[in-house]
Amino acid sequence: MKKILIIEDDESICNELQALLKGAAYDAIILTDFLDPLGFIEKVNPDLILLDINIPYMNGEMVLQKIRSTNDVPIIMVTSCNSETDEVLSYSYGADDYITKPYNPHILLLRIAAIFKRMDHSSEVISYKNIKINIQKGIIYNDQTSIILTKNEMIIFSYLLNNQNRIVEREELMTNLWDNFEYINDNALTVNISRLRSKLKELGLASSIETRKGIGYILS
Amino acid sequence: MKFSSYLKDKAYSFIIFIVVFTLLILLLTSFKTSSQAIIAFSLIFITFYLTLLLIDFFRKRNYYTQLIQNVENLDKSYLVLETLNKPTFYEGLILDRALYQINKSMLEQIRIFENQVHNFKDYIEMWIHEIKIPVTSLTLMSYNHKELSDQKTLEQLKKIESYIEQVLFYVRSENAENDYLIKPVNLDQIIASVALKNKNDFFANKIEFISKKNNVQVYTDAKWLEFILGQIINNSIKYHRKIKNSYIKTTINVEEAKTILTIEDNGIGIAEHDIPRIFLKSFTGENGRASSSSTGMGLYISKSLCDKLGHSIYVESKKGQYTRISIEFSNNKYYEVTK
Structure with missing residues (x-):
């Protein structure tokens, strides 16, 4: 389980953020000692840090610089400062992403997932049960057949793959599609999912995407 | 004399x-x-x-x-x-002295006001940061506790968020000394993030959002442009027609000297006599009067931000048919930064 450290001084946001991350199958830890954030980071050794700019004692940008001088753990700045200058500054100090409050929680999760994916230097080909998926080429195949997925189908399938064994809401899939410049509507999503299902069926994986009525889908 | x-x-x-x-x-x-x-x-x-x-x-x-x-x-x-030059006669010296004193006291007075405006602006910016914290918290809560809140809560939160943004950018547009940064910005990214913010409004109003990936870069401030585009798309949603194929479409035209981003909708359009005035402060026009939630500030702020960034913004519309708002970016980065 990936460990995410939350550096944020508003208690309510911390707790909600922790709940959100836990729901998305991450281990979320909240920084408690603002006097020595670096020591705390060393102790918990997180896989990713969500860092606010307005925090007590030391400004987030300073913390960012200090972390970067010793550690290359991915850092997402999550802040209410939405000026281009702040953003450029954070990137120049070595932040990996910059998200402004108030954010769409699904977008935050997408950004986190994107960073983990980038870090994962595994090959382009992922396997699932008895099939293999080549995301770059947009094909899924087993020993006998190979099937081409459309861009939308691939976005949906790889998102389900990355979030196996938990229920993925339709809203999340939609956000992911729109984030990838595919501005489809609700009906189109349903159509895409049923096409994806029938393509998986051709490879002998019928009913691997289950519908949880009123909530979303789960890839078992 | x-x-x-x-x-x-x-x-x-x-x-x-x-x-x-x-x-x-x-x-x-x-x-x-x-x-x-x-x-x-x-x-x-x-x-x-x-x-x-x-x-x-x-x-x-x-x-x-x-x-x-x-x-x-x-x-x-x-x-x-x-x-x-200093006058050489007595009367002139009196006048010179008096003018000097008058000037000085006026400048002091202006300085006081400047400080007040500056402090007020600082306070508003700080307040905006503060208010965003509970809004963020509420947004997270409504996602985490779906049993307690529904889509309507999120809609209201989105409204609060958009009013907060409007205040922030109004303050910025009135006193923009060093609040913006011009660099190459990919238009697709800006469009996607505005589209994502309004995604549920598109669905709720059955509006199709049409936009192709173009991979075009322009010189602008990303945050400012995102706000401007947000205002335009908000208007398009607010003034859509309840017809079957209602849409909002963005297109990008790259010409030699300029790049034009156009946002087109097939909404209720703007009356011809209102068109020249839609960028004026507090102007609501026929459409605004018909809906209660129009402040007449969105386009005004957008226009003044565009002016500061050196982009031109203009509108074409036909009542009952369409509205097209275009933003023109100059392709010469040096030209853009001169302001």
Whole structure:
């Protein structure tokens, strides 16, 4: 389980953020000692840090610089400062992403997932049960057949793959599609999912995407 | 400074001169002075008077003429004192001194107001940061506890968020000294993030959002452009028509000297007589009056942000058919940064 450290001084946001991350199958830890954030980071050794700019004692940008001088753990700045200058500054100090409050929680999760994916230097080909998926080429195949997925189908399938064994809401899939410049509507999503299902069926994986009525889908 | 006006001003001294002169002539005549002596005396006396007048006139003329001219020609006429030589006559020195004092006290007064505006702006910016924390918290809560909140809560939160943004950018547009940063920005990213923010409004109103990936870069401030685009798309959603194929479409045209981003909708459109005024402050027009939630600020702020960034923004529309708003980015980055 990936460990995410939350550096944020508003208690309510911390707790909600922790709940959100836990729901998305991450281990979320909240920084408690603002006097020595670096020591705390060393102790918990997180896989990713969500860092606010307005925090007590030391400004987030300073913390960012200090972390970067010793550690290359991915850092997402999550802040209410939405000026281009702040953003450029954070990137120049070595932040990996910059998200402004108030954010769409699904977008935050997408950004986190994107960073983990980038870090994962595994090959382009992922396997699932008895099939293999080549995301770059947009094909899924087993020993006998190979099937081409459309861009939308691939976005949906790889998102389900990355979030196996938990229920993925339709809203999340939609956000992911729109984030990838595919501005489809609700009906189109349903159509895409049923096409994806029938393509998986051709490879002998019928009913691997289950519908949880009123909530979303789960890839078992 | 005209000699005639000067003379008019000196009329009293001229009258005194005539009276004194006449009295003297009468006196001299009554003492039976010879007529030659009287003529000589008169000439000397008149010359003396005129010389006095002329010297006084020329001493003042240089200073005042320059003062009048410079006040007229300077675009910031309060700086006139800096352009003048010190006067050499007493009255001028009094005036110079007084003007200097007046200027100084006015500048002090302006400084006080400037500070007030500055402090107010700082406070508003700080307040905006503060208010965003509970809004973020509430947003997270509504996602985490779906049983307690529904889509309607999120809609209201989105409204709060968008009003907060409007205040922030209003403050920025009125006092933008160093709040923006121009760099190459990918338009697709901006469009996607605005589209994502409004995604649920598109669905709720059955509006199709059409936009193709273009991979076009323009020189702008990403945050500002995102706000501007957000305002335009908000309007398109607010003023959509309840028809079957209602849509909002973005297109990008790259020309040699400029790149044009157009946002088109097939909404209710804008009445022809309202079009020239839609970028004016607090202007709501026919459409705005029909809906209660129009403040007339969104497009005004967008326009002033565009002006600051050096983009032009314009609108084409036909009532009951379509609205097209275009933003033009110059492709020459140096041109853009000059402002």
